[in-house]
Amino acid sequence: MKFNKKFFLVVFVFLIIMGFVIFEKFKNRTIEDVAIIIGSVDNIENIKFEKISESLIQDNYSLNTKYDTDDYFINNLVNAYGKVPLINSDISINVNALYDLEDLFKDLNNHNYDNIIVRRGYLSCSNENDCVTDHRTGYDIDVYIKDREWEDFEGHKEAKYFINNAYRYGFVLRYTKKDNYQPWHFRYVGKVFSYLIHELEYDIDDFVNNLEVNTIYKFNDEETYFYKVKTDNIYIPKNIKYEISSTNSGEYVISYSLKTLTKLSETSDEFDFKLNKLSNENINYNLILVNEDKENKFLSDNIVIFEENKKLDKTVLESYSRMKEQANKLDNHILFSTSAYRSYEEQKEIFEEENSGIANKPGHSEHETGLALDLATDEKKVTYFYGTYIGKWVTDNAHEYGFILRYLDNKENITKISYEPWHFRFVEEMHATYMYEHYLTLEEYLNLFDLNKKYIMNYDNKNYLIYKYEVNDGNILKLENSVVYYLYDNCYLVITEM
Ligand SMILES: [Zn+2]
Known part of the structure; x- marks a missing residue:
């Protein structure tokens, strides 16, 4: 009798423990399993958030957007030929995604996996059906294995490696086993979100849906933060570089890092x-500050000629030349300046041709100092400089050569000049780096x-x-x-x- 009681007690405790173990294993993971809630956008220490209107958002990434009529996506497409293995030479991919995709293919190559090929990137809206596709964002790719039907991608050893490692390069499966499984279709969401989605074992939709609005989460110990906002209530971190991603539900998810500031x-x-x-x-x-309010009081006494009769301060030109040398190694396109030093008279002519808000009035343009220049590549027109392969690199690296992007997106109220992805100003490396990191x-x-x-x-x-x-x-x-x-x-x- 005594033995039986003890026996049942042991069995009972054992079953409870087993039940708990099984429950833990199969219960749905939540965002809080991998990230800590640290507050909300209107109540957090150290960082201020400011509200912006949706119309100001230009450079957005995408989480689960299916299709979008926004020109942003189209303006940031580049031809992927020569950069990653393609089924044909016409495939275009978003420039942000392409840089990381190249790294993913280098990784495959290091493992002697040479049979994976991109068979689809951006798709245009050529007919009604094509309009409703993930591929319209430019962030999506379909891959297949050489000499195989694209549908049997998954069985292959290389494919397994691709599926298991894509997240380390910002890519996740667009359709997981949860719904409409497509092991060959990947969406670029950037490395913060791809790591999160991977750790959560979510698909992108789950991730977006499970975020609480206006709640700031901290992910891992690398000082990475993220939060979701509604379109009519968009808050961005003030004076910190951030990335903003659109979603299918009309919300935006924003991430920023305080790691390297x-x-x-x-x-x-x-x-x-x-x-x-x-x-x-x-x-x-x-x-020197030269803008609508502050008249120019400087002209370099060492203006030299470069490219096709362009003029620039000699020290600035040396920095630009070093940057250009690196940039031109990236691609078969070339970086060049469309405008650099301009005299008062030249600025006057431009001002009279353009509307204010585009060109500064004479006496108030940085171009009159010899410290600023406009950049372009032969890939696209100057307006889309950021959306070119070289332009993207220049935008992310110019500070190391002492240049800042002078007229930032979302800062028109301060600079009085709308976003100019092509206008760079020399301020020396330390100052440029601080401004770049803090988005100032x-x-x-x-x-x-x-x-x-x-x-x-x-x-x-x-x-x-x-x-x-x-x-x-x-x-x-x-x-x-x-x-x-x-x-x-x-x-x-x-x-x-x-
Ligand atoms: Zn300019």
Whole structure:
């Protein structure tokens, strides 16, 4: 009797444990299993969110969008010929997706998997049926195995590798076993979302549907954050570079990372802070602010000719030439400048031809300094510079050569100039990197520094002391071993390595 009681108790406990184990294994995963909720867009420390209207959104990625009439998708297509294996040379893919797809194929190649071929990329809306397809976004690809029917993709060893590793390059299965399984059809969603969807074992629709609106999630320890917003209530992180993805449900999902941001902090520490007088010749103008309000007060005294009779400051040209050399290795297209230094008279002509909002009035254009240039490739017209293979690379790497994209998307209220993906301005690497990482215009960057306060910027493992001041007595001051930048009006920025 005693034995039986004990026996049943043991069996009972065992069954409970087994039941729990089975339940854990088969219960649906939730977003909270892989990400932590850290707050909502209107209540979170350190970061401010600002509301923008949907019409301002241009460079969007796609999560589960099926089709879209937005020109954005079409403007960012590039021909994939020569970059990844294709069934024919006409296949176009979104430029963001293509860069990562190339890496995925390099990975396959390293494993001697050489039989996978892309058989479909972007599809145009040539008839009614074609209009309702994932392939209209340019983010979708169908792959197959050479010499096989495309339907029996999955059985092959190479296909298994592709299916299991695509997420590491931003691609996920568009149709999983849950519904209408298509093991050959992949959607590029970017690496943040592909990792999330992979870890959750979700399909894209599940992922989008399971996100709480306006709730900010933190994913992994790499300081990656994401959240979903409604179209009539779009919040973006202020002064941080972000990516925005459209969905089938009309919502947007936004992600951003705080991992690699260059740090800037105000300091009240005592420094040996002797300012000495400086002669005018030694002023650095690379941060000069020229815009609708601030008239140009600088012209490089070292303007040189390049390309077809274009003119530019000599130092800026050296940086541009280094960037161009790298850019031209990427592709059989070439990078060139459509406009660089312009005299007051030339700017006047352009201004009179164009409407304001496109060109600055004479005396107020950066082109008059010799520090700015407009870029294009022979792949597409200048308006679509970002949507070219080289243009995408330049946009993401120009800061390493000291250039910023001067007229950013969504910042027209600050710059008074609409988004210009082609206009680059030289400001030196450290400043360019800070502005790139924080998605700042030059106006916003210079505003980070209050007058007569000391700041420290950590860049490239060095600390820089930064101090902004006004000159009222005509004596420009400098620190020991410092660089003095003229900014605007009688404002200067002095920077010294600590
Ligand atoms: Zn320009």
